[in-house]
Amino acid sequence: QVQLVESGGGLVQAGGSLTLSCAASGSFLGINSMGWYRQAPGKERELVAVIITGGTTNYADSVKGRFTISRDNAKTVILQMDSLKPADTGVYYCNAEIDHRDYYGVDVPVDYWGQGTQVTVSS
Numbered sequence: 001q002v003q004l005v006e007s008g009g010g011l012v013q014a015g016g017s018l019t020l021s022c023a024a025s026g027s028f029l030g031i032n033s034m035g036w037y038r039q040a041p042g043k044e045r046e047l048v049a050v051i052i053t054g055g056t057t058n059y060a061d062s063v064k065g066r067f068t069i070s071r072d073n074a075k076t077v078i079l080q081m082d083s084l085k086p087a088d089t090g091v092y093y094c095n096a097e098i099d100h101r102d103y104y105g106v107d108v109p110v111d112y113w114g115q116g117t118q119v120t121v122s123s
Contacts, residue, residue, distance in 0.1 A: 002026035002112050004094045009117030012084055016121070020079040021072070022094030022114055032097040032109055034077035036069065038119070040090040048092070049079060062087070084121045091116040 008020040024031060035050030049059045049069040057069055068080040077094065094114035099107040 004114035006114040006117045011120045017082045024075040029099040038090040
């Protein structure tokens with residue numbers, strides 16, 4: 001059973017910084033990508049940043065230049081958030097696409113989600 005455990009959310013003033021961490025545990029072949037999504041009250045969940053095996057990264061336009069996503073090791077992803085704005089407030093969810101080998105020997109990607117961590121930026 002795969003689990004994603006997040007840490008690092010909290011309350012910060014505008015202009016401040018927070019670091020989110022997400023660690024994957026369990027038995028699996030490999031992680032194709034890890035990323036962060038967020039959901040503000042009354043809004044849909046949106047992509048914040050993702051890092052693909054090999055190091056390619058992708059960011060939402062609203063966070064480019066302020067957030068940095070990185071892999072600490074094969075099973076951990078870090079989101080460094082600087083120059084935070086009240087608009088960054090929301091529940092941040094870790095996501096990982098992980099390969100599992102099925103009965104026929106085919107690698108099947110499966111999406112996993114963390115439980116979410118609250119980030120609140122006050123003005």
